[in-house]
Amino acid sequence: MKNIVSKLTLEQYEKNFQELHPPLSYGSAKAESSRCLYCYDSPCMKACPTHIDISEFIKKISTDNLLGSAKTILKSNWVALTCAKACPVAVLCEGACVLNEKGDKPIEIGRLQRYVIDNYFSLGMPALFSKKPSNGKKVAIIGSGPSGLSCGAELALLGYNVTIFEQSETPGGLNTWGIAPYKMRKQDALNEVELVKNFGVNIKTGVGVGTDIPFNELYKNFDAVFLGIGLGESHALSVNGEELPGVISALDFIEQVKTEDWSSVPVGKRVAIIGAGNTSIDAATEAKRLGAEEVIVIYRRSSQDMSAYNFEFNLAKKDGIIFHFLTAPEKIVGKKFVEGIECIRMEPGKPDSKGKRSVLPVPGTEFIIPVDMVIKAIGQEAQNDFISTIPDVKFVGRKIQINSDTYQTGNPKVFAGGDCINGGKEVVNAAYDGKMAAYGIDKFLGK
Amino acid sequence: MVDLSINCGGIKSPNPFWLASAPPTNSAYQNCKAFELGWGGVVWKTLSHPIMNVASRLGGFDYSGQKLAGLNNIELTTDRSLEINLKEIKETKKLWPDRAIIVSLMVESKRETWHDFVKKAIDTGADGLELNYGCPHGMSERGMGAAVGQVPEYCQMITEWVTEVSTIPVLVKLTPNVTNIQIPARAAQTAKAQGVSLINTINSIVGIDLDTLRIMPNITGKGGHGGFAGPAVKPIALHMVSQVATDPEFHLAISGIGGISTWKDTLEFILLGASSVQVCTAVMHHGFRIVQDMTDGLTNWMISKGYNNLDQLRGKSLTGIDSFGNLNLLYKAVARIDQSKCIHCNLCYIACEDGAHQCIELTPEDGHNKTVIREVDCVGCNLCSIVCPVPECISMVRMDDGSQEKTWNDLVQDFKEESRELTWENLAEFQKKNGIVIH
Numbered sequence: 001m002k003n004i005v006s007k008l009t010l011e012q013y014e015k016n017f018q019e020l021h022p023p024l025s026y027g028s029a030k031a032e033s034s035r036c037l038y039c040y041d042s043p044c045m046k047a048c049p050t051h052i053d054i055s056e057f058i059k060k061i062s063t064d065n066l067l068g069s070a071k072t073i074l075k076s077n078w079v080a081l082t083c084a085k086a087c088p089v090a091v092l093c094e095g096a097c098v099l100n101e102k103g104d105k106p107i108e109i110g111r112l113q114r115y116v117i118d119n120y121f122s123l124g125m126p127a128l129f130s131k132k133p134s135n136g137k138k139v140a141i142i143g144s145g146p147s148g149l150s151c152g153a154e155l156a157l158l159g160y161n162v163t164i165f166e167q168s169e170t171p172g173g174l175n176t177w178g179i180a181p182y183k184m185r186k187q188d189a190l191n192e193v194e195l196v197k198n199f200g201v202n203i204k205t206g207v208g209v210g211t212d213i214p215f216n217e218l219y220k221n222f223d224a225v226f227l228g229i230g231l232g233e234s235h236a237l238s239v240n241g242e243e244l245p246g247v248i249s250a251l252d253f254i255e256q257v258k259t260e261d262w263s264s265v266p267v268g269k270r271v272a273i274i275g276a277g278n279t280s281i282d283a284a285t286e287a288k289r290l291g292a293e294e295v296i297v298i299y300r301r302s303s304q305d306m307s308a309y310n311f312e313f314n315l316a317k318k319d320g321i322i323f324h325f326l327t328a329p330e331k332i333v334g335k336k337f338v339e340g341i342e343c344i345r346m347e348p349g350k351p352d353s354k355g356k357r358s359v360l361p362v363p364g365t366e367f368i369i370p371v372d373m374v375i376k377a378i379g380q381e382a383q384n385d386f387i388s389t390i391p392d393v394k395f396v397g398r399k400i401q402i403n404s405d406t407y408q409t410g411n412p413k414v415f416a417g418g419d420c421i422n423g424g425k426e427v428v429n430a431a432y433d434g435k436m437a438a439y440g441i442d443k444f445l446g447k
Numbered sequence: 448m449v450d451l452s453i454n455c456g457g458i459k460s461p462n463p464f465w466l467a468s469a470p471p472t473n474s475a476y477q478n479c480k481a482f483e484l485g486w487g488g489v490v491w492k493t494l495s496h497p498i499m500n501v502a503s504r505l506g507g508f509d510y511s512g513q514k515l516a517g518l519n520n521i522e523l524t525t526d527r528s529l530e531i532n533l534k535e536i537k538e539t540k541k542l543w544p545d546r547a548i549i550v551s552l553m554v555e556s557k558r559e560t561w562h563d564f565v566k567k568a569i570d571t572g573a574d575g576l577e578l579n580y581g582c583p584h585g586m587s588e589r590g591m592g593a594a595v596g597q598v599p600e601y602c603q604m605i606t607e608w609v610t611e612v613s614t615i616p617v618l619v620k621l622t623p624n625v626t627n628i629q630i631p632a633r634a635a636q637t638a639k640a641q642g643v644s645l646i647n648t649i650n651s652i653v654g655i656d657l658d659t660l661r662i663m664p665n666i667t668g669k670g671g672h673g674g675f676a677g678p679a680v681k682p683i684a685l686h687m688v689s690q691v692a693t694d695p696e697f698h699l700a701i702s703g704i705g706g707i708s709t710w711k712d713t714l715e716f717i718l719l720g721a722s723s724v725q726v727c728t729a730v731m732h733h734g735f736r737i738v739q740d741m742t743d744g745l746t747n748w749m750i751s752k753g754y755n756n757l758d759q760l761r762g763k764s765l766t767g768i769d770s771f772g773n774l775n776l777l778y779k780a781v782a783r784i785d786q787s788k789c790i791h792c793n794l795c796y797i798a799c800e801d802g803a804h805q806c807i808e809l810t811p812e813d814g815h816n817k818t819v820i821r822e823v824d825c826v827g828c829n830l831c832s833i834v835c836p837v838p839e840c841i842s843m844v845r846m847d848d849g850s851q852e853k854t855w856n857d858l859v860q861d862f863k864e865e866s867r868e869l870t871w872e873n874l875a876e877f878q879k880k881n882g883i884v885i886h
Contacts, residue, residue, distance in 0.1 A: 034512025037836050040797035043815055062511065101790035102837055 001246040002337050003269040003372040005291035013262040016289035017181045020315075021085070021111055029115045033061035036107045039098055044109060047096035050077040050432045054093055054109055061112060070120035071128040073113055078153040078435070079146045079192050081121070082175045083428045084114035085184040088278075088309050092428070121191050125198060132159035137445050140165060140222040142209045145173020146427045147418030148228030149196045150434025151441075156199035158442050164201060165218070167208035173230060174419075175427060177255045180282045182289070186258055210386045219390075219413065224441045227393075227400065227409070227416035228434060231380035231424055237274060241332030242376075250275075250283040250377035257286045268372025270294045272341050274329055276306035280377035281313065284321045287375065295321045296369060300328035300346050301359055326359065330366060332374055340370040380424060390414060398423040406440030407433060415441055449749045450756040451742065453487070455722035456642030456700035457616035458575040460487035460547035462745075463713060463757060464738050467704055467725035468493050468551035468577060468620075470522060471735070475535035479542060481735045485742055488547030490644075490725060493579045494532055494564065495524035495553045495586070503664040506653035508679060517679035518728045519653035521664065521671065523585045524553055529567070536571040547723075548572075549618065552609075553579040553591050556601070561608040575615050578606060578640075580631070581622035581647025583674045596622035596647070599634040606638030616641040618702055623687055624650050632691045635699065642700035643691060644725060646684045648674025677728035681706030685719055692720030692765055708737070710744030717757055718764035772856040777881055779847040780827035782820045788840035791815040795831035795841060803830045804886060822846075824886060851881070 008016070024032065036058040044054040053072055060069035073080045089095070089110040097106030120126075139155050141148045144166040152162045170176055175189035197203060209215055218225050234249035236242060246268060256265045271287045273280045276299035288295045297316065299306055302325050306313070316323075326346040333340040345365035349358040382398035392411035394401045400409060400416045407415045417433025419425065451462040465488035466472045466481055473492045481489060500523055508517035525532055540548050550568040554561050568576055579586075580596030587594040595601045602619065609617050619635035621628055623646035632643050650672050654663050662670040684705020691697055703721030707713055708729035716724050729737055754760055784795070796818050799807040806824035809816045820831075832841040858877065859869065867873050878885060 031512050037792045037794060039791075040793040041809070041816060042793075043791060098790040098792045 001266055001268055001372055002339070005267050005269050005293070007263045008291050010263075013290075017262070020182050021114075023118060024108070024111050024115045029061055029112060032108055032112060033058045035099075036062070037098060043096040043098060044093040044107075048076075048093050049426070049428045050083070050435070052076040052080070052093075052113075057116060058107065058109070058112055061116060066116055066119050067123075067126065067128065069116045073116055074120075074128065074195075076435075077428070077431050078150045078196060079175060079427060079431045080113055081117040081188050081192055082146065082179070082184060083431060084110045084117060085188065086175075086179045087426060087428050088311070090311050091309060092426075121195075125195055127198075129157055129199070131157050131199065134161065135159040135445075137161065137223045138163070138221070139224045139226065139441060139445075140218040141226045141228055142218070143173055143228035143230060143418075144171040144193065144203055144205070145228055145230055145418060146175055146430035147434035147437070148173065148226065149175075149192065149201075150431045151226045151228060151415075151417065151438045152201040152434075153196045153199055154435050154438030155441060156196075156201045158438065160442075160445075162201045163222075164203045165207045165209050165213075166203060166205045167211070169206045171203050171205050173228075177258050178251065178279075179258075179427075180254070180286055181257060181260065182285075186260060210389065215386075215389055223413070223445050225414050226434075226437055226441065227387075227390075227414065227420055228418050228430070229383055229386070229416075230419040231398065232383040232386075233381045234376050235378045235381060237329060237332075237376055237378065239329055239331045241334060241338070244332055244334050244338050245336070246334070246338030246372060247332060247374045247376065250279045250375050251380070253283050253375050254279070254286065257290070262290060265290055267292050268338070270371040271296070271373045271375060272329075272369060272371040273297045273375045273377055275299060275377035275379070276301075276303075276308055276323070276325075277377060277379070278308050278312050280375075281308045281316045281321075283375045283377050284316055285319045287373075288319045288321060292373075294371075295319075296324060296371070297321055298324045298327050298329060298341070298343060298369075300326065301357070302326055302348060305356065324369075328359075328361060329374075333368060338372055338374055340368045341374055342366055342368045380419075382423075383420065387420075403440070406443060407437035408440055408444065412444065415444075448755065449746045451487075451745065453722050453757055454700075455547075455702050456575070456618060456640075458488070458547050458549060458618075458641075458723075460723065461545055462487035462742055463717065463721075463723045464488070464741055465490060465547065465549070465702065465723050465725045466730060466735075467727040468549075468579065469727040469731070470520075471727060471730045473525060473527070475539045477735075478539050478548070481730075481738075482539075482543045482546050484735045485738045486546070486735065488549065488574075488723065490549040490551050490577050491532070491536055491573075493524040493551040493553045493582070494529055494568065495591070496555060498523045498526055498585075500526050501666050503666050506663040506673065508653050508675075508677070510679075515677055515728065515732050517651075517653070517675055517677040518731065519651050519664075519673040519675050520648070521584050521673040524579070524582070533567055533571055536568075536573055540572040540574075547574045549575040549577050551577045551579050551620070553582065553586055556590055556595070556605060558608045561605065562612050565609050565612050569613065569615055573615065575618060575641075576609065576613060577618045577620050577644055578609060579620050579647075580605075581620045581645075583622060583624055583648055583650050584672060593622040593624055593647070596620075596631055597625055599630045602631045603634035603638045606635050606640050610639040618642045618644045618700075620647055620704075621645040621687075621691075622647045623683065623705075628687045628690055629694045629697065632694065632697055632699075636697060640699060642702060642722070644702040644704055645691065646680070646687050646705045648676045649680055649683065651675030676706065678706045678708055681712060681715075685715060688716060688721055689719045689765065689768055692762060693768055710741045710748065713741060713745060714748065714760070715764075717760050718762070720762040720765055722757075722761060772859075773854050775852045775854055776858065776883075777847055777851045777853050778845070779882075780843045780845050781822045781825040782827070782829075782831050782841050783822075783844045784818055784820060784831075784841050785839065786817070788837050789818065790837055790840075791818075792836060793818060794834045794836065798830050798834045803828055807831065823884065853881075 042055045057069045057072040094106040141164040172189035346359040393409040418430035468490040504522040506519040510516040582592030586592035703716030704725040835841040
């Protein structure tokens with residue numbers, strides 16, 4: 001890559017990546033918890049995909065029962081710290097807070113939840129849950145991301161012998177590697193892994209199923225297998241020049257940033273991000289915070305169509321990110337490295353049956369944006385090559401097909417949850433899937 | 448033009464806002480500062496015999512994130528010498544001739560000693576005296592304060608010792624730690640006092656430290672009961688003021704005390720018969736400056752309602768106070784929920800379901816719960832409208848046409864005239880006739 005940004009000072013990096021939502025103090029947590037109305041059958045609880053009894057845990061903060069509060073949270077959600085920090089609360093629990101309807105500021109549920117779990121971790125995770133006696137049955141979990149951890153924790157408490165196989169040397173999946181550092185640091189995710197390990201879950205890291213060991217070995221040696229494998233490679237742009245140095249996938253880029261060795265992450269002075277989802281916003285703001293002078297998000301549809309949440313879009317705008325809507329990349333220009341990206345203007349066509357407009361290129365509107373780096377953020381492929389090696393597990397598009405009650409795949413011994421069944425959603429959805437799949441497995445093996 | 452000036456038993460001040468005898472009125476520095484900010488009067492921190500205070504005198508009662516819903520104290524009378532206090536009172540009165548300075552006294556139960564203190568206090572040029580028979584801690588162990596206030600005979604006797612030599616108005620400060628506050632108030636009247644001040648603080652233990660298991664405040668492992676004040680005591684104080692004000696045998700002026708923090712609180716005490724009000728906890732929390740909003744708010748309210756002076760308001764709400772037996776049993780009200788204002792917190796539902804009469808239906812609608820009152824079962828208790836966090840969302844609607852009235856006393860009289868016994872069956876017949884359903 002040419003025109004790499006010069007290194008910032010350590011203080012500058014820390015400042016750029018400081019938390020967007022800092023922790024609450026004891027006093028502010030108490031005050032905020034006292035503001036909660038303690039609704040009955042509360043809408044926030046229903047809006048949470050894991051159905052944490054939110055008004056209950058907040059009530060417990062107000063009475064200084066922080067351990068009880070932690071238990072209320074964790075019994076519904078084993079990755080509650082990640083959720084507290086990375087959930088799009090504005091469209092989930094906080095969006096459902098009745099105070100919105102009253103015209104008041106909603107309760108800061110995410111920050112209160114973080115307050116409780118931070119406290120619980122700082123106390124060294126004292127035991128809150130009791131395990132059922134071992135039932136002698138073994139379950140293998142592939143992937144130590146949020147769905148795998150949730151499934152593992154739940155099963156371990158039900159008395160199962162659980163082994164999680166993780167291909168990376170560091171566990172935690174996207175909780176560890178995929179969340180912008182100004183939302184959450186790696187250590188938070190690793191603490192959650194510790195919590196699950198404390199229940200006796202065995203996590204084998206650096207072991208890729210399908211590469212290091214065959215799937216069949218698990219299938220034979222375990223009573224059930226849970227697939228928490230997430231999605232695979234980033235989608236290719238399929239344009240010329242994609243192979244040039246300076247082109248990187250958003251997930252790879254974000255993972256480099258998550259090493260927190262910021263000065264080692266190469267960033268161009270001018271960076272183009274292709275795609276306008278929440279991952280693109282993460283990549284764009286992280287590039288900016290690493291010192292990129294100009295960061296441009298290129299999206300072929302209009303701003304109304306982008307999948308990024310409004311609060312993410314606003315964050316990007318605050319960071320000075322430039323958005324080119326109705327603009328599609330045609331090719332990446334450059335001889336030995338990225339020098340620019342050739343784009344074409346798009347115009348909206350007729351809306352389809354779902355109301356989504358197609359977009360069509362406007363001939364003759366090609367133009368080149370000079371950039372030094374291109375980050376691809378147009379979604380991920382499913383791991384269909386791997387999935388197709390498992391008998392009777394079916395997928396449609398990017399989603400493994402499951403029974404929505406039991407999370408069982410077409411193969412009765414194989415269950416699945418998280419991004420690999422929903423095509424890529426929030427951590428909290430994966431947390432719920434993992435928990436529900438554990439119940440499905442228990443139902444299956446308990447017969 | 449609104450005139451806020453008052454005359455409380457002969458003690459005049461430009462507004463009804465006085466500082467109660469307490470830590471805020473300890474010194475000339477404080478009282479002069481209070482006057483500068485607009486207080487109409489001060490009751491100087493009680494003069495007494497030599498005492499010593501302990502460190503750690505106060506304990507706060509917080510509720511649901513709100514600091515100082517109540518304040519507990521074990522501070523005694525002034526710990527500065529009599530000479531210094533008398534000198535400062537004299538100087539302050541000279542500087543502030545238009546304000547009321549009332550000297551609070553608490554003296555051992557000897558006639559000559561009281562005479563001596565009263566004369567010295569009058570010599571300062573003070574406008575009145577307040578006899579502290581209320582202090583519930585410390586001084587009462589030495590036969591003063593509440594030890595006097597709780598025995599009407601002592602209250603009368605000592606007040607007579609004061610009034611027989613005093614040339615300025617005398618207020619008697621009453622303790623609420625009695626069964627019937629009317630009795631000591633009448634004793635003060637019999638002894639020819641010009642008014643009463645109430646309530647003093649309520650016996651209290653403010654809380655226990657759950658780490659040390661000691662009560663608060665903790666003085667090297669020990670503590671004792673104190674006197675409770677602040678917003679939490681206001682309803683008790685309002686009741687006691689009304690009890691004294693509605694006593695047909697009682698005719699003196701009242702200085703209202705107990706949890707007064709705002710102009711609204713002030714109005715409530717005046718409407719129940721107080722001429723002046725005394726403030727302590729609110730000032731200990733936020734300083735003397737609060738008088739500015741109190742004055743301003745009271746003035747603005749009076750202008751908006753068309754009142755010119757406080758005489759027009761004093762005791763105005765007393766006419767509505769009656770015994771339960773005279774309340775109309777045929778008044779029928781039901782709760783009604785304004786669905787356009789409902790935020791779906793369901794607090795009305797759970798309160799009614801568990802704490803009242805199970806007459807709110809919770810039905811899923813559009814992704815939330817809709818709460819609807821089952822009016823035939825609603826007893827009109829108010830609970831749902833009280834717990835609802837949204838103003839004007841739940842209103843209590845009158846259902847009877849107002850043409851019928853029957854009180855419990857009427858009913859008992861009717862039964863008597865009809866020679867019927869007061870039985871559940873006979874009562875049920877009355878209820879049935881009037882469409883009253885008991886669940």
